[in-house]
C-alpha cells in the first residue's frame with residue numbers, strides 16, 4: 001500500500017485493488033461460481049435483499065473460493081489496514097439477474113465503526129466482481145467518509161459524501177470498511193452481475209455473523225497453523241454444525257446442504 005493509497009483509504013473508507021484477478025485465474029473463478037450456482041450447490045442459493053440470490057456457504061460448497069479469500073494482494077492490503085490478527089468472517093457468492101424494475105438503493109452500514117481502531121475499522125469487506133460492471137449494469141455503490149469526519153445519519157452522509165458507483169472489468173477487487181454507508185445499486189439491465197464478497201474481522205473481536213460455515217478442513221484439519229488460525233474464529237453456525245457431526249457422524253454433501261439450510265432457518269437467515 002503506498003502512502004497515497006493509505007491516505008485515500010483514510011479519507012474515503014474504501015480502496016480499489018484494480019484488476020485483482022485476470023486471465024486463467026479469472027476464468028477459473030467464474031467457472032467455479034457458475035458450477036456452484038447451476039450444479040453443485042444450486043439448492044443452497046436463496047433470495048436476499050432487493051434483487052439478489054446468495055450462497056453464503058460458498059467456501060464449503062466450492063472450496064476453490066479460498067483462493068480469492070486469501071488472495072495475496074488483498075491480504076497484503078488488509079494486513080496494512082488491520083494488522084496480523086485478521087481472520088475470516090464470511091463469504092457470500094452473489095448473483096443479480098436481468099431486471100426491469102425501478103432503480104433501487106438500500107443504503108446501510110453493515111456494522112458500526114470501531115472507534116478505538118486508527119482507521120475506525122471493525123470488519124472489512126473484499127468485493128470481487130466476476131462480471132464487467134459499468135453504468136449499464138447493477139453495481140456496488142459507496143458514500144465516501146473520512147476517518148476524521150463525524151459519523152452522520154444516512155441522509156446527512158449522502159449529502160456530505162455523495163455517491164460513488166464502483167465500475168470495473170470482471171476481476172476488479174475493492175476493499176471497504178463495512179461501517180461506511182453503501183448499497184447494491186439495482187438498475188434496469190439485461191446484464192447479470194456476479195460477485196464474491198468476503199468479510200474479515202479481528203480474532204480478538206466478536207465473530208461477524210452466522211452466515212458462513214467455517215469448514216473444519218481449514219480450521220481443524222489443515223496442516224498449516226496460520227491457516228487454522230485465520231479460519232479459526234468460529235461462529236454459532238459452525239459450532240452447531242460440529243455438534244451435529246458429533247451426533248450423526250460424517251454427512252454426505254447432500255445431507256450437509258440440508259443441515260446448513262436448517263441452521264440458516266434456526267439463525268433467522270432464511271425461511272423454512
Ligand SMILES: O=C(O)CCC(=O)C(=O)O
Nearest residue numbers: 110139140183184185197
Ligand atoms: O451487493 C452489493 O453490491 C452490496 C451488498 C452489501 O451491501 C454488502 O455486501 O454488505
Ligand SMILES: [Fe+2]
Nearest residue numbers: 108109110182
Ligand atoms: Fe452491506
